[in-house]
Structure formats: structure tokens, C-alpha cells
Amino acid sequence: MNDTATTADSTAASAPDLAAVRVALIGAGNMGGPVGRAMLAAGVRPAHLRIANSTPASSERAAAELGATAAASRAEAVAEADVVVLGVKPYQILDLVAELRDELPAGTLVLSLAAGTTLARIEEALGGDCAAARAMPNTPIAVGEGAVGLMRGSAVTDAQHALLHALFARAGAVVDIIEQQVHAFIGAAGSLPAFVFTLIEAMTDEAVRLGLKRDLAATLVQQTVRGAATMLSESGTHPAVAKNAVSSPGGTTVQGLAALEREGVRAGVAAAMAAAAETSRAMSGD
Ligand SMILES: NC(=O)c1ccc[n+]([C@@H]2O[C@H](COP(=O)([O-])OP(=O)(O)OC[C@H]3O[C@@H](n4cnc5c(N)ncnc54)[C@H](OP(=O)(O)O)[C@@H]3O)[C@@H](O)[C@H]2O)c1
Known part of the structure; x- marks a missing residue:
């Protein structure tokens, strides 16, 4: 060795x-x-x-x-x-x-x-x-x-x-x-796949409710999540800039974004990450 x-x-x-x-x-x-x-x-x-x-x-x-x-x-x-x-x-x-x-x-x-x-x-x-x-x-x-x-x-x-x-x-x-960064890392990466899986499940269920067959819904949601992440990482674009670029006045996306904020998705995601980090901290006795 x-x-x-x-x-x-x-x-x-x-x-x-x-x-x-x-x-x-x-x-x-x-x-x-x-x-x-x-x-x-x-x-x-x-x-x-x-x-x-x-x-x-x-x-x-x-x-x-x-x-x-x-x-x-x-x-x-x-x-x-x-x-x-x-x-x-x-x-x-x-x-x-x-x-x-x-x-x-x-x-x-x-x-x-x-x-x-x-x-x-x-x-x-x-x-x-x-x-x-x-x-x-x-x-x-x-x-x-x-x-x-x-x-x-x-x-x-x-x-x-x-x-x-x-x-x-x-x-x-x-x-x-x-x-000392491991707790934040667990919130931002270790536990994050489960949060993303839950969001993907929710988006797929809603796509089915809107009328798409489940396999088509799953393909579209997974491809879109993958594509959005790849677009950000390859271009280096800030997510807010990418989001604003597709928000026409009074259009479909901006109406959807407003609903997303009203329903507290941003706060929910932050709470999930914070809960994971806090639990890691407690397990370590930090
Ligand atoms: N799951 C995650 O997302 C994740 C992420 C980051 C870190 N971790 C860490 O990964 C570790 C394992 O978690 P896990 O989810 O992979 O658990 P797991 O699926 O239950 O795997 C535990 C493994 O340990 C083996 N094992 C139990 N007692 C043993 C012993 N006395 N000697 C040798 N092997 C023994 C088990 O073998 P048998 O199957 O034969 O019982 C099994 O292969 C944890 O410390 C966790 O904190 C997990």
C-alpha cells in the first residue's frame, strides 16, 4: 500500500x-x-x-x-x-x-x-x-x-x-x-435529493391531474428539472436572471411564479434544509 x-x-x-x-x-x-x-x-x-x-x-x-x-x-x-x-x-x-x-x-x-x-x-x-x-x-x-x-x-x-x-x-x-460546514452540507446536498424527489413527485402528480399520462408526465418533469440545472451550471446564469428572462408581463410563467410564492414554496424548501442541518448539528453534539 x-x-x-x-x-x-x-x-x-x-x-x-x-x-x-x-x-x-x-x-x-x-x-x-x-x-x-x-x-x-x-x-x-x-x-x-x-x-x-x-x-x-x-x-x-x-x-x-x-x-x-x-x-x-x-x-x-x-x-x-x-x-x-x-x-x-x-x-x-x-x-x-x-x-x-x-x-x-x-x-x-x-x-x-x-x-x-x-x-x-x-x-x-x-x-x-x-x-x-x-x-x-x-x-x-x-x-x-x-x-x-x-x-x-x-x-x-x-x-x-x-x-x-x-x-x-x-x-x-x-x-x-x-x-463545521458539514451541517450546511447535509442541508444543501446530503439530504437534498430527498427534497428534490418530493418536489418532482408533486410536479408529476400535478401534471397527471392536468391531463398528461403518468409516464409522459414523469419524462417531462425529470427532463425539465435536469435541463434547468444543466442550463444554470453551464451558463453560470443567476437563477433569478434565468427566471426573469422567461416571465412576460401578465403571462403564464409569471402567474405561476406568483402562485409559487403565495404558497410559500421558498420558505418550505428553506425550512426543510434548515431542519436537516439542525438535526445533523444535534447528532454531532455541536
Ligand atoms: N443514506 C444516505 O443518504 C446517507 C448519506 C450520507 C451518509 N450516510 C451515512 O451512511 C451510513 C450508512 O447508512 P445507510 O443508509 O447506507 O445504512 P444501511 O443501508 O442500513 O447500511 C448499513 C450497512 O452496514 C452493515 N452493517 C451493519 N452492522 C455491521 C457490522 N457490525 N459489521 C459490518 N457491517 C455492518 C449492513 O450490513 P447488513 O445489510 O448485512 O446488515 C449494511 O450493509 C450512515 O452512517 C449514514 O450516516 C447515509
């Missing part, structure tokens, strides 16, 4: 060789699974991505689904690992780290996906020989269009940090954040 780290340290500009990197994924569930898939897409070899779920049968199932390798035990998964990804529930993280700490090769990077458990607590449970980082992904990483916030622990080397970016290169937008 840590060959990769050494190489990247000495040649900061060169990309890490992911074909040589060994990853253990402890907990390949709703979030760990897509993270594993993104790492395979980025270039980790299937034989080098070893999965340990709560039972061997579950590990086999997840490995077959992802095209990775099942480990017989957590200890077997982490032996020789460069990166150990923890995809278990937040309440399990510290016990799992305490259980694994004596099994981890020195210099291993432990990457927690969990909300609410801080780097300081993970580092304390880990002891001195390994580095810890956190990644806050969202579910659209499953289609390469997600967002990932990376938080770097105090012992993470530049090479390990570059390795994390390389591992998530096919996940979507990958950004470095400081830990």
Missing part, C-alpha cells in the same frame, strides 16, 4: 495509481454500496475492494451486486487495506473503530461516511497509528452525479488526501469542507 501514498507524496502532481490501492468496505448498504461502486468506476480493482457486511451471506450478496470481493470477516477485509471505508450506521461507528484498531495496518486511512460522529471522536477511538477522514456523499453518486464533501483529519497526508479525491473522481462533484 502505502507505496501509493509515498509515490504521491514525492510527486504531488501525479495521480494515484488506483489499480494498486486496496479498499475495505465495512457496510455496503444504501450509501456504502454506491461509494464502493464509484470507487470501482474510478479504477479500484474488484479483487482489491473487499466487503464485510454484518454476515458473510450479506457480504457475498453485496459483493456480487457491486462486482467486488466478499471478505470472510471484518478482520480479513481490513488486512492490507490502504483505505477502510466505514458505511455502518452512525451509532455503530465508534464501537467498530475500537474493534478494528488493532487489526488495521499502520498508516491505514479510515474513511467514515457517518453523519454525526466527529473526526475528533473517531481519531480518539482509533489511537495513534492510522489517519481518519470523513466523506459526506449523497445518493446520486450512484449515477456519477452526486456531491461529496470531504473532511480531512489531522493525520491525513497530502498523498492520502489526493487518494480520496481520486477514489471519488467518478462520483460527481467532490469538494473539501471543514467539519
